[in-house]
Amino acid sequence: MVSHTDQPFIAATADVSEGAQVGERTKVWHLAQVREGAVLGADCIVGRGAYVGPGVEIGEGSKLQNYALVYEPARLARGVFIGPAAVLTNDEYPRAITPEGQLKSADDWDAVGVEIGEGASIGARAVCIAPVRVGAWALVAAGAVVTKDVPDFALVVGVPARRIGWVGRAGRPLAQEGDDWVCPATGERYRESAGTLHPLS
Numbered sequence: 001m002v003s004h005t006d007q008p009f010i011a012a013t014a015d016v017s018e019g020a021q022v023g024e025r026t027k028v029w030h031l032a033q034v035r036e037g038a039v040l041g042a043d044c045i046v047g048r049g050a051y052v053g054p055g056v057e058i059g060e061g062s063k064l065q066n067y068a069l070v071y072e073p074a075r076l077a078r079g080v081f082i083g084p085a086a087v088l089t090n091d092e093y094p095r096a097i098t099p100e101g102q103l104k105s106a107d108d109w110d111a112v113g114v115e116i117g118e119g120a121s122i123g124a125r126a127v128c129i130a131p132v133r134v135g136a137w138a139l140v141a142a143g144a145v146v147t148k149d150v151p152d153f154a155l156v157v158g159v160p161a162r163r164i165g166w167v168g169r170a171g172r173p174l175a176q177e178g179d180d181w182v183c184p185a186t187g188e189r190y191r192e193s194a195g196t197l198h199p200l201s
């Protein structure tokens with residue numbers, strides 16, 4: 001049984017489909033829209049004016065900041081941060097009309113999704129161009145445009161986004177000490193191998 005304090009909060013001006021699932025203690029703020037079939041885990045925050053498309057899956061403890069746009073069929077793991085006005089796209093070849101000049105319908109294109117791994121963060125006004133995967137605990141800098149997969153723990157910046165370093169679970173850039181990469185906030189140590197990073201503990 002869900003207690004009163006575990007009920008989700010949905011602002012009066014939010015538009016949440018009856019066909020969406022909103023987890024315990026999740027908050028959906030003013031002017032946000034959550035479409036049919038979307039699944040939001042517990043303890044999420046959907047900020048003002050954010051959009052969650054049909055069938056999108058968002059893991060528990062995730063945060064969509066104001067005016068973030070998450071188009072179907074995106075999949076977000078637990079603890080994902082989507083910054084203000086960031087966009088996860090879903091159309092590889094966007095057009096409003098067909099080559100014959102007719103208005104395109106849902107049958108005229110195939111939606112492709114963005115996948116975001118556990119604990120990853122997408123900065124303000126960044127754009128992830130589907131189909132791509134952003135790895136667990138990775139950090140996409142504000143304004144970056146992601147056009148290819150991002151490894152776990154990678155720090156990527158620019159247009160198109162490129163890796164300039166590594167970040168730990170605390171989100172801080174890691175400092176190299178010999179063969180290890182070390183988090184200045186937690187002391188956690190990582191080791192790089194073949195272009196990927198792995199925690200040592």
